[in-house]
Amino acid sequence: MLNPQRSFVRPLLAWHEANGRHQLPWRDPDRSAFEILVAEILLQRTTAASVAGAYLPVIARYPSPEAVVAAHPEAIERRIAPLGLAKRAEFICRSAERLLARHSGDVPHRYEDLLGLHGVGAYTARSVLIHAFDEDIAAVDTNVRRLISRFFDVPPDSRALARLADALAPSQRGSEFQHAMLDFAADVCTASTPKCETCRLMEHCQSSGHAD
Template sequence: MATSNPSEVFVENLLEWHETNGRHELPWRADTATPFNVLVAEFMLQQTSAGQVLNVYGDFVQKYPTPESILDTPQEELADDIESLGLRKRTRYFREASEQLVENHNSTVPNTRSELLDLQGVGEYTATSVLAHAFEKDVAAVDTNVARILSRVFGLDYGDKPEASENWELAEDLLPPGQSSDYIHALIDFGAEVCTASKPNCENCPLEGICEYSPEESS
């Protein structure tokens, strides 16, 4: 018997949509990606599109598979390798976080929220993303795209505030145990492909039956 609970419908339809339409080919989502690869990808994805990161990620993780390999490279060379991504402060994130990993964590990426947050350049979203994708922890992550989806579907007033505790609490409440990585990726891909900031594709939305958003609101 099909469920009529909006929260359950949201999660089921979202994951079903993602299974068919998700960007499963992204290399940092591969099972072979190491926790350090995942951390590198999350640094690169900050304020940067997946398409831009794709142009850099493969060569970067091949050249820099470990924190030590980053520390062994002159800073200017490292900066040149990620220059096309913009946001040059990322160079400092990579070097200082790598130094912390080597000195404090035996060159491994920690698997606790508090330790991840201690790393240079790591905020709440990056920390929870690493926990979900690298360590399969049951945690949710909220960025601008996720906040927009939750706000529209459930009629919240926090669509432009990913840091709002209400968004994080709802995302955690909706989290399907054991599927946090798929759940976060589904939300990211859905925000990029269907529930976009402008001109969302409401006519072909799998959440249409439960969503409280009106397309007229964005016109």
């Protein structure tokens, strides 16, 4: 097969530049690491469109671990109630407490430290490293899993898929690449009835019937 940078990464980034969801509030480059962490927790199993409606009021009220700890947990739960999975309010509270107790109130840069936060698993930890700390790695969620599994014809749950995703992340553009995969999978390479007819990656997609 052709060089994945040429057949996959570059076309994907080009698509994203024109069609990406650049206006999503947690993608604002001025967001703090804590604000990004909160966004990633709220985005777990929850559509971006849904989170977009609740995010700004939440971080306006709770922009820091100090603000979260000072708040009533029920108040946070009320604000995120429309998103479902209400336990995430408690996750945010416990994570804020741990940031203050063990990390001077800062979001840690170490993967293992991030995993120590309640409600933060492999995906969320990687997302924080990518979007807050500019690491050129990938975070495999349901979208990325589906996209890479289809394009490269690799088993969805394989360990190889995660390593392949990391290897694809372009230097200095990890965050942009991650967003590109998420947006493309949400808009074109969808779970049901993907838009293969107009897909800009079709030429080399291993599931398209057009691939080499």
